Amino acid sequence: MSTTAGWRFAFSRRWLGYLAFAIAFAIACAGLSAWQLARSKEAAAANALISANFYSHPAPLTSELPTLGSFKADQEWRRVTVTGTYERDREMLVRNRPFNGSPGFEVLTPLRTANGSLFLVDRGWVPTGNTTDAPDSVPSAPAGTVTVVARLKPSEPAIAGRSATGNQIGTIQLSVVQQHLGNVDLYTGAYGLLDSQKPSPATAPAPTVTDPPTQDEGLHWSYMIQWIIFALIGFFGLGYALRTEYRKLNEDDPEERARAAERARRRALKRTDADVEDDLLDATH
Template identity: 30%
Template sequence: MAARRLHFVPLLAGIAVAVLTLQLGNWQIRRADEKAVLQAEYASPERSAPHPLGTQPPAEWQVVDLRGQWLADRTILIDNRVHAGRAGFHVFTPLRLAGRGGWVLVNRGWVAAPADRAQRPAVTTPGGEVEISGRVRHPESKPFTLEGEAATEPGIVWQALDLARYRVWSSIPVADFYVQQNDPAPDSLVRDWPAPDAGIDRHRGYAFQWYAMAALAAALTLCYVWQSADIRLWRLHGRRDSR
């Protein structure tokens, strides 16, 4: 039988693959748990009951009631938002709050993009004082933007919402959160917001696949070590028997 030695390169590679895939499986499980917590917060009675906006920063997904006036000429459109298979925009307009003062940026809903991308969709903004209800959302702290857009002053079409840039562009000190409007309004915008529970089962499925790969890598590594050790023991016994 040909001599077979235990080489450290395939041994370390097998261990590395097993450890890496195990960590990836754990990461997917953590992501699933985070999504489950998010879903529970979204559906909790405390977060679903409407509250007037107070002086303290509201929690994520809290339903709030707002009253104030729109400032239509500071509306921006967030591009590349798809609804029912159609491309469009999310419409963000600042609302000047009545009574307590201050400004809140509101995602009023989705509007389809015109066939000619050089044109802008027609958005109707109700005048006078309005009352709306919606859920509090916190945008990404460092959203992805194209290099060209980040280097120049943007127009009304943006790739992502950046509250700091919006304050500079609009000269309006909006709050550190925005509100995702839920109630109907005479503006023809679509407010069919998906619940934040998509992907839990997908993350768990990915975790199972990573764990299966980790188990396979560990089994193949142990088999390699066992075969190498078995051959060495066979050779050792063969030498002793020949003496």
């Protein structure tokens, strides 16, 4: 074996191929890291929007929803104010709505607005009663004119296999609610989660939402850093393999032999008494 092999082998086609692979791997890791950073920024922006909407100053319903079908995703949780009269005889219950771990129903009461259309208000939650098919009682909505502050929520999707009869519905799918009410002029873009109302009734269903939804940005920052580390590991592995082959090819070179002896000496200094005892025990068998 030549003692002057040096680093010439590192410029061989094989090692240049390894280098190209490491660079391609690092580029892929960088792209994935950037993607995780973008997702983190999107989550942060979504959380900021939720906070802004949840604590927003109430705006007139007609300014937020100029038409019955109006609604944009960035309007969710925004507070609106509307004055009208509850149509208590058209009240509905949404089945299978757990709250704090207990089964129950959400109470939906249409509010007749000044322009004659109906805006669906989710007044809150009531528990199941002695039978699971209905609550024992439902607090009545205020009679007469009432001013409501509500948070906008989009129409829910249909849930396969979930059905209901009478004054109950399986989900808050506003197009289905509209048919249930007799194809009235109903706001079908969004409904409202009750925040407050004047006058306030003596008793009311339990509010389903009092605090903003949990705002979790996820582990995107952690994943972003991990992809960077993976890229560095790729280059570290390449360097380690390169050094190992260099030492093997140049093991007869006097300078490399001196360096190898120095490395062995340092390893020996790091050996503990336990290591020595283990070697003695092995030698006796």
